Structures are given as C-alpha cells and as structure tokens.
Amino acid sequence: MEDRGGHSPSMIRMWRVYRTAKEMCLDRGYDVSREDCDISLAEFAHKCQREDGDPERTRLHFSCQPSPAMLQKYAQLPTAKDPDPQPAIGTMWVEFNGDENVGLKQLRDYITHLGSGSFYSGIMICTKPMTGMGLKLLRSAPHIEEGPKGGVEVFVEQDLLVNITKHELVPKHVLLSQEEKKQLLQRYRLKETQLPRIQVTDPVAKYLGLRRGQVVKIIRKSETAGRYASYRWAI
C-alpha cells in the first residue's frame, strides 16, 4: 500500500484519473511508457500540487503519438481513388479541464486549440458532465470543418477513477484493422450489418475510442470451451 500521508483527497482522486487516462492511451496503442501509467502518488503530487494542496490540472495535459502497431491497425484499405491512403490516426492531445461548468465555450476553445496545434484528435477530461448543448456540438463535431479529423472525446473524471477494463468480468476487447475486418467478413460470408453490435457509447467502446463501423473481437474465458471469441460491429 502506498503512503497517502499528507495528500488531499482531491489529489488522490486526480492521481487515479491521470493514471487511468495514461493507461487508456497505452491500451489504444499510443506510445505511452509503462512508468507513466504507474506514476507514484508522491511523484504525481510533485508534478502538479498547488500551494493549497489541490492538483493544478493545467500541468497534467499531455500529447501522445500512435505506435507503429497502432498505425498499422488504423491503416486504410487502398481504393482506386486513393491507392496509398494515410492511416486514420495521429497525434492526440489530452487535456484536463478544471472548470466548474463546461459548455460550448470551453469545447469551442478546445477544438480551436486542436486545430492550431495540428492534432489528429483530442480527449478532454472534465470535472463534471458537459452541458446539453456542448454534447450536441460534440455529436456534430466530426462535421465541423475546422475540427480535428479524428474528432473530440469527452470524459468525466468520475469515469476514469477506476480502469473498467481491468475488472475481471470485463472480457478483453481487441480492435480489428480494416484488413482483419475484411477477412473476417469474407471467411464467414457475412455483411457487417449481420454482426452483433456494440454502441460507441458503451463504456468499453468509449475507453477504446471505437468509431462507427469498426469491429472488435471480444475474447471471453469459458469454463467449458477454454476461450472463445465473438465479434461486434460498432454503431
């Protein structure tokens, strides 16, 4: 057990959120070091503690690059029009917003920031759920011209207090690349619409940043069959 002495509850909370955020990026395939995910409370507090003992969130923002494996996973199938397509992934900017209320104002500022820093996508982590209008803008964000290509995701700190994918009852979810998806559908002679579905708002789908149209392989342990896999189509 770690020494928690002297650290405020809000600091401990923020430390958990930060670690889960890093793990989430690592699990998605970004270049994140294991040490970053396992940062100790003391080290974390050293990094961001204010005089009043609370964490200073602006010192926690980070960006991450996709690993070579992730670039491969997000490779696009060549088409006649685009014989050598770019992978549909890039640098991601992760920001911790400490504002009491987050709405259109902050979201617009954030989207502008992503555009100016030429980030491919972004994650904003807020202290409280965003306003209804903010969520509406978020849903239409992929259609905003000046917005980042890979879209914007928003999490509430509460969602990241624990890493849900570490729970023993949550089976392993693995994203299939476009090529793997094509092979799967060919092998079973299926159309993608015939696969069972997973909503992109599902907590595990959100954790992995699934996009509409992607397919995940879900691997469960079974007492009778060892391990078995099923596939779901993200909608």
Place this chain on the structure above:
Amino acid sequence: MAPRSILKNSTVSTNGPPVERPVNQRHMETALHHANIIEQRKIVEQKVLENVIVLMDFPTSSDADPTRPSPADALLFRELMLPFQPSDYDALIEERNIAELCGYALCPRPRRKARTRAKKQFVMTDSGPEIVDKKLLEIWCSDDCAKRALYVKVQLNENPAWMRQDGYGDKVELMVENAAEHTLSLPIRLKKEAAPVDNSKSDEDEDAAAAWAARDDALADLAMERGEKPGRLTKANKDLISKTIRERVGHTAPVAPSLEDQISNAHMAIEGHIPRTSRPQDDDDDEDANEIDWDKHLPT
C-alpha cells in the same frame, strides 16, 4: 405419416436476406413519415445549436443597452428564437452564464457575482432581506434583465419545432423601451441616424447601415416592379393581403390514446408499482426537479 421435422421451419435465419414481400403502401408511407420527422428533428436541433452559438456572443456591441436594443440585434434575436423551445432557451442561458455573461442575450454585461461562496445568499429587496440560492442570483446582471428574459421565455412554443403544424410560428415580442423604433417603418430610422455621421461609428453600425441601405434598394426595386413611383409610399400593399379568412382545420384525425406506455413499463413493476428509479425520464416531477427554476425567483 412421418412426424414433421420441427427443425425445417425453424431455420429462418434472422441474419439471412429478408424474404421478398410485396411492399405494403401504407407501411411504406408510415415509415417515410417517421423518417421525415427524424430528419426534421435533426435539422431543427442543428439550427438551435447554431443559434445558441450566435447568441452566446450577443449583443453585437459591447455597450448595447438591454432596455433599448438596436433594431438589427432585436430583429436577429427574434428570428433566432423561432425554433426554440423553453428548454433550449434555458440551455442558452446556461451557456452564456458559463461564459460569465448575463443570461439575457440582448445584454452585454457580465452576470452578477455573489459576494461570498456560500450556497445561500442574503439579498435586500423592496420587501426586506431575502435568502436566495447563489445559483439563481448569479444568472443575470440585474433583476431587470431577469424580467426581460422571462418575458421572452413565456412566449416560446412548448412544442418542438419539428412537430409544429404551421412552420416555426410567430416571432416573439421583446420588452423594450424603444418599441417604436422596432415597429415603425424602419427606413425612417436610418435617416435619423444618418444625420450625425460623426465620431464613434463602429463597424457594426456601418454594417447595419449598409443592411438598411440594401433593404431600401430592394424595396425600391419591388416598387418599380409593381409600377409605383419611386419615393412614394407604397399603395399596392393592401391588395397583397388576402381578405378571405380561412379557419385552420386539423389535418390528421385524432388518435385514440394507446396503452403502449403502460405495457412497456410493465416489466419494471413490482406488484403493480413501478419504482421511481425505473420510471421513464419524461415523468413530470422529474422534469421539474432537473430544470433550473429561475422563473420562480423573479421579483414580484
């Protein structure tokens, strides 16, 4: 006689291609009808979002007076209000408050700030001291703005714009001190304003002037087309108004209430009672609890 296989008939795969069936015209129309409603809804929601974004940065001039808004601002505000429901209006106020602005979109002032961080605040009113929620206190810059903002809210159509029978409906009226400027024939105002072309004409004012000029041109063109003499007040107007008054008749026959709601909830019931947490969102008392009840606090 051999027993019939129970398997053969049960192999209708839900994944297989749908069996060809003649298209039922009525079903087709129902499906289209619903698809159209969903489409309309998407359009309206997008429009409301865009309007909120415009109104977040309202009014156009930082020294605008909420009691005497500029005609251009007032007109745009009233137009942008058309697709709004009261809940959209609350959302607008929420967004303006987050940007530290007074909730009333025609007011450029910052919202009021409570003196302390306490949840309940003492305020002096005409009827003596009162205890008010900090949240309510910080929505507006003044009680006057609260009144003017509520005056707009009560006029908003409760029905979502995509369900309204007659388009978006009428524009809202504003509570203003300079009502004459907004209702009189507008080009006259331009002449009054054009006289002192001096000191601090902001860009917005110039834009407004240009807009008025464009409107005048358009009116002049229209008058020419109708064979009127330029410069004279239009006489043809009354011919354009249809004198035959038609009653509005409902288009669709009233539908008998269905039991669907109760049925869909039946599985949640415990010995006939549906626990509060399992009830659908649109329950009345839930809604009241969630909404910021700022109207209740208005000075009387």
